[in-house]
Amino acid sequence: MIYLYSLLTIASFFLALQINKRLKSVLLNTFVLTVFILIGVLLLVNVPYEHYMAGNAPLNNLMTVSIVALALPLxxxxxxxxxFWKSILFVTTFASITAMLTAGGLALWLGANPDIVAxxxxxxxxxxxxMxxxxxxxxxxxxxxxxxxxxxxxxxxxGYVILRKLRLTSSEGIGIAVGATSHAIGTAALMEHDVKASTYSSIALVLCGIISSILAPLVFHLLYMVA
Incomplete structure (x- = not known):
């Protein structure tokens, strides 16, 4: 009975998908609408978040399996x-290091404990x-x-709106920028605007995941060495 929350999540996603097809809104994309629908339903029926997460276990457990699925875009x-492997590798490496340094460095500068920085x-x-x-x-x-x-x-x-306002027209550039900073969620939203860009975004999110996994311990220790 409790696993009906998984069906609720799936139903909310399909409802959000239909709404997005009608609205065609950049701000209210499918993912954001799904979150809003779920929050509204849980508040309406007064379901604790812990119960929802427990009931959504079948979908939550798929997150680990999804790591393997990320090899498909590659x-x-x-x-x-x-x-273009040299350019792609350079940009994704630079983006990964920059993201970790800025996030960890800002947290450290604000006085965060090591566990928060990590x-x-x-x-x-x-x-x-x-995770x-x-x-x-x-x-x-x-x-x-x-x-x-x-x-x-x-x-x-x-993300897509800002890049277009900056007059970036290259699908490859837009895709790598979104994938390197907004991972799977940004990639899924980008698919609604530019399929080619979403392909490069999926490449970037996979490479950034691999690069960050390798370099994160080095960047973490570097931050505390400099501090």
């Missing part, structure tokens, strides 16, 4: 990656990887997932 785009450093990679990085560094995986969602929603809502 396989599908091997030819394009082979052509938690916020992984905000720009997809949730399963972020693994945070846990490995001594952070709080559950809190890291919140940071990931916030970063993803920001990118999904305003």
């Amino acid at each position: 396989y599908e785009q091997l030819r394009q990656i082979a052509t 938690t916020v450093m992984s905000k720009s990679v997809t949730m399963p990887i972020a 693994a990085i945070s846990g490995h560094l001594g952070g709080i995986p559950a809190m890291a997932s919140v940071g990931v969602v916030i970063a993803g929603v920001q990118g999904a809502v305003v």
Whole structure:
């Protein structure tokens, strides 16, 4: 009975998908609408968040499996990656290091404890990887997932709009920028505007996840060496 919350999540997503098809709103994309619908339903029927999370376990458990699924975009785009691999690798490496340094450095400057610094450093990679990085560094995986969602929603809502306002017209550039900062949530939202950009975004989110996993311990120790 409790796993009906998983069906609620799926139903909310499909309802949000239908609403988005009618609204075609950049701000109210499918992910944001799904969150709003779920919050509204849970508040209306007075369901505690803990009960919802327990009942949504089947979907939550798929997050770990999704790490393996991230290899698919890399396989599908091997030819394009082979052509531009130096540029893609440089940009994603730079973006990964910058995201970790700025998030961790700001937290450190504000007086955060090491566990908080370790938690916020992984905000720009997809949730399963972020939680693994945070846990490995001594952070709080559950809190890291919140940071990931916030970063993803920001990118999904305003990322594409900001890049277009900056007169960036390259689908490749837009995709890599969104994927490197807003991971899977931003990539899913980008698919509604530019399929080619979403392909490059998926490449960036995979590479940033791999690079961040490798470099996060080094960046974490570097921050405390400099401090």
